[in-house]
Amino acid sequence: MITNSAKKLHDSANIHYDVETDILIIGAGPVGLFTVFEAGLVKLRCHLIDTLPMPGGQLTEIYPKKPIYDIPGFPEILAGDLVTNLMKQIEPFKPGFTLGERAEKIEKQNDGRFVVTSNKGTVHLASVVAIAGGLGCFEPRKPPIANIEDFEDKGVAYIIKNPEIYAGKKLLIAGGGDSALDWTIYLSNIAKEVTMVHRRTEFRGAPDSVEKIKDLAESGKINLITNAEVVNLHGNGHLQSASIRKTDDSILTQDVDFFIPLFGLSPQLGPIADWGLNISKNAIDVDTFDYSTNVPGIYAIGDINNYPGKLKLILCGFHEATLMVQSAWKRINPERKLTLKYTTVNGVQGFE
Amino acid sequence: MINITVIDRKGEDHLLETPTDMGLNLMELCKAYELPVLGTCGGMALCSTCHVYVLSDHQLKEMTEDEEIILDQAFSVRDNSRLGCQIHLSDDLDGLKVQLAPDGN
Helix, strand or coil, X not given: CEECCCXXXXXXXXXXXXXXXXXXXXXXXXXXXXXXXXXXXXXXXXXXXXXXXXXXXXXXXXXXXXXXXXXXXXXXXXXXXXXXXXXXXXXXXXXXXXXXXXXXXXXXXXCCCEXXXXXXXXXXXXXXXXXXXXXXXEEXXXXXXXCHHHHECCCECCCCCCHHHHCCCEEEEECCXXXXXXXXXXXXXXXXXEEEEECCCXXXXXXXXXXXXXXXXXXXXXXXXXXXXXXXXEEEXXXXXXXXXXXXXXXXXXXXXXXXXXCCEEEECHHHHHCCCCEXXXXXXXXXXXXXXCCCCEEECHHHEECCCCCCCXXXXXXXXXXXXXXXXXXXXXXCCCCCCCHHHHCCCXXX | CEEXXXXXXXXXXEEEEECCCCCCEHHHHHHHCCCCCCCCCCCCCCCCCCEEEECXXXXXXXXXXXXXXXXXXXXXXXXXXXXXXXXXXXXXXXXXXXXXXXXXX
């Protein structure tokens, strides 16, 4: 999903770009969002990409209702409110967003600009790339079953995109949280047979859903196996059956067409790990002069970078973004000189 | 100062000495000693990369809802599973012995 961007054709190379901007920011968390403000002050335009469907990163996705106490000037602010405020603060600079897509591939053009393509094929052209990726991309957690990858897209799915494909099929769902409960309830009306496997007897989900699951199990509409884990998958090309181990170590093998493990999301560095950047301790090495990486024109700010003395704090990310923008400006305007202007003196001059 | 034993994923024991007046938790202690604990979420009980098995019979504080939810989604969970970031190091934990849970959390 792209918002607020003009479709443009790049004449010289005759390549189609969906988005053209000065700074492409990867990650729409607090640090990525604040970058738009600092860039706007020096008349640079920004576009943000994020795998999540909403801006705000972890703050929106994981802890919107948790208070933060170390944002200067805010004795206490809820994470969700900080994102709302940042969105309001950057509004005059009209950032574009590519949401629900992951930055997958980067290429440097002959003119020094970068082409970043998302997993859904959206092509972005930018003079500077700022990676503000936080903990990385939130990806579904894969259970430690040795051969699970062999059956990915051949019966194993971590995300349910199109529930209709399960009509008339035998499903095995694992997990005990809300998403496992909700999908089991939903799919019990579509599939031929639904088995739910959960490691414990109790469920952590919404009480209504837990009640519903118990009713479905009692009436025989689903097959509920608790105190059990899926430990092995079998099939020839496509998944055919799964081994389930109970806590008493007994193993039962069940015929299934699909196995859907739903164990929430966990952050992974993702495709950025393969962009030729220097990485140590799961983070991108930067020069603290301007938070540049080893690739000129690519910067890394916020939780995703690493340097001596690094602290993973939102407030440090704001500082990093501010200095990074100065360096980005000089890269884009090599012949010109930049002078610091105070917002108190000049106000905020938004873009048309 | 108290002593804590951490068994790593190769089965090797590490005796870690730690102060109790710095508000440290077990995840932070393991990282300080450069044991292979990621602590990805920074201690908010949001990931399970600091998942440990508690081997000694120390009385630990009860799990919060957040910790239970995360452990519910973790793998290789046992009855003695805890998140290291939720174990705050205090004097009564002297002699605590834990083992790092397998990778893949």
